[in-house]
Amino acid sequence: MRLYKKILRVVLLLLAVALGYGIWYCWRAFPIISGYGAKNLASGIYLQHRNADSVIKQELSFFPVSLASYDIDTKDSSVTASVFGLAKIKAIYRHRIGCTLVNDFPEAEIRQQRFNIPVPSPENRDTIAWPYGDKVAEPVPASVDTVQLQKAIDNAMQALSKKGKPAYTRAFLVVYDGKIVGERYAPGFDKNSPMIGWSMSKSLTAAVIGVLVKAGKLHPDAPAPVPEWKNTDKEKITLKELLQQTSGLDFTEDYGSPSEATNMLFKRGDMGAFTAALPLKFQPGTIFNYSSGNANILSRIIRHTVGDSIYPAFPYESLFYKINMHSLVLEPDASGTYIGSSYSYASARDFARFGLLYYNNGMWKGEQLLPDNWVQQTIQPASANKQKRYGYQFWLNGAGETDPSKRWYPDAPADMYFADGFGGQNIFIIPSKKLIVVRLGVLTIDENKYLREVIQAIKN
Missing domain, CATH: 3.40.710.10 (DD-peptidase/beta-lactamase superfamily)
Structure with missing residues (x-):
């Protein structure tokens, strides 16, 4: 009986240690999973103009990122990710600026930032040879098979x-x-x-x-x-x-x-x-x-x-x-x-x-x-x-x-x-x-x- 109790105490101690480590690891890892998922899904949707399902399948389906769930708010131009409802992290999109994770700064403060990024001069790039435009020169050099x-x-x-x-x-x-x-x-x-x-x-x-x-x-x-x-x-x-x-x-x-x-x-x-x-x-x-x-x-x-x-x-x-x-x-x-x-x-x-x-x-x-x-x-x-x-x-x-x-x-x-x-x-x-x-x-x-x-x- 004494041996049984000793073994039981050891097992319970090991379980407690394992549980503690698991909680500690999740506390550290879940925000990273949420942040990775929210940021990359937001950029895929709003910057690349891709379908959310495509982004999730091709970029976000690997473990442990696959544990994340997403709330896509197109009116807000944002994506919020979480893992089992925990560690919610939001990524917001701003036109011509791209996507940013809301970390350490209030969202309102981030949205108020001014980025005076110039708009490239309008031109018909298809009439200008690459690299200055997008017209591909022909013919291909003879040295290219x-x-x-x-x-x-x-x-x-x-x-x-x-x-x-x-x-x-x-x-x-x-x-x-x-x-x-x-x-x-x-x-x-x-x-x-x-x-x-x-x-x-x-x-x-x-x-x-x-x-x-x-x-x-x-x-x-x-x-x-x-x-x-x-x-x-x-x-x-x-x-x-x-x-x-x-x-x-x-x-x-x-x-x-x-x-x-x-x-x-x-x-x-x-x-x-x-x-x-x-x-x-x-x-x-x-x-x-x-x-x-x-x-x-x-x-x-x-x-x-x-x-x-x-x-x-x-x-x-x-x-x-x-x-x-x-x-x-x-x-x-x-x-x-x-x-x-x-x-x-x-x-x-x-x-x-x-x-x-x-x-x-x-x-x-x-x-x-x-x-x-x-x-x-x-x-x-x-x-x-x-x-x-x-x-x-x-x-x-x-x-x-x-x-x-x-x-x-x-x-x-x-x-x-x-x-x-x-x-x-x-x-x-x-x-x-x-x-x-x-x-x-x-x-x-x-x-x-x-x-x-x-x-x-x-x-x-």
Whole structure:
């Protein structure tokens, strides 16, 4: 009997511990699930003008996000998500601003924010050759095997994810020598459809930093202008260390469980401030630690540098509209700062335009928009990144690596660099092949395979 009671006490204790852990985990995880679901469903409905069922099926059906339930209020232009009726989080849509989670700030205050974003000048883009308009030049250059290229594009569009599931590739576009030579879209999407860039947004943010460097407002080697860091152990973190993901901040980029990344994106109203307040874990400049938080500090630096009055329009007027990225929408957090790590939407052609800007060393229509040496600095690997695979918010394929097996993509040239986002959003820039390849979808496919097939179709 005594043994039975001891066993019973142990079992009850274990059950209590398990229950306590379960409650603690749900308390942390449910708001993240709700935030992820509300934000992405709202952007799908109101920004992309898609059917809610399609968004839920293709983007929100994986566990544990599939636990969320949604209340869609089209009159309010909002989506409220919850998990078993708990952890309700609301995302609101504002015209030309996109969707924002209502976190840490009252909804009324968020809605009262003024974003004086300019409207792109009206023009008949179909009469102007790409990249300045949308007219695709003909004929295709003789060095392009159009049959082989179309087969490569077909294969990419039909490819399953790496786990054998539908990848929902929505756009695949190939630019050769500055001209569109191949392009295809999934049903329901076309050349004008805005699609999420996820972490390709980091590369866009870095480019805006480049504009400010060219203007003499910022310097990569200077301490990052973050007010909270003065007279602290973080005051010597440089702008370059933020760009190269070597800031040393204690940030975990993990989306499989509650982490700094998920807390920042789905529970915090001022993402840059949240990350800036984190403690140092490493000596700045010594350890490569990929962090969406660094990109949001950069975005906040842009805001503080140019000032609140012109900040909302600044990325568009100073750079993106100049390169004809008229479909671009940069979504802000509740504080009004653009989420520089993750939330940009643009058409495949506009993402290709951004790639072309870097391919052309930061020059557009004869105007040098980025510093003369910006692209060269961008593709220099961070010294703390032992594999030499990261520069200024861009990934590097090999950075001079002569052994293909040591490259990120063995069948692509060593000089390739790329913007990369969750689910296989990519802008691949391959200077030696005069190529830019854009792929947008929901799940990652075999990128090395489709890069190899595209490259083989170009006979240069």
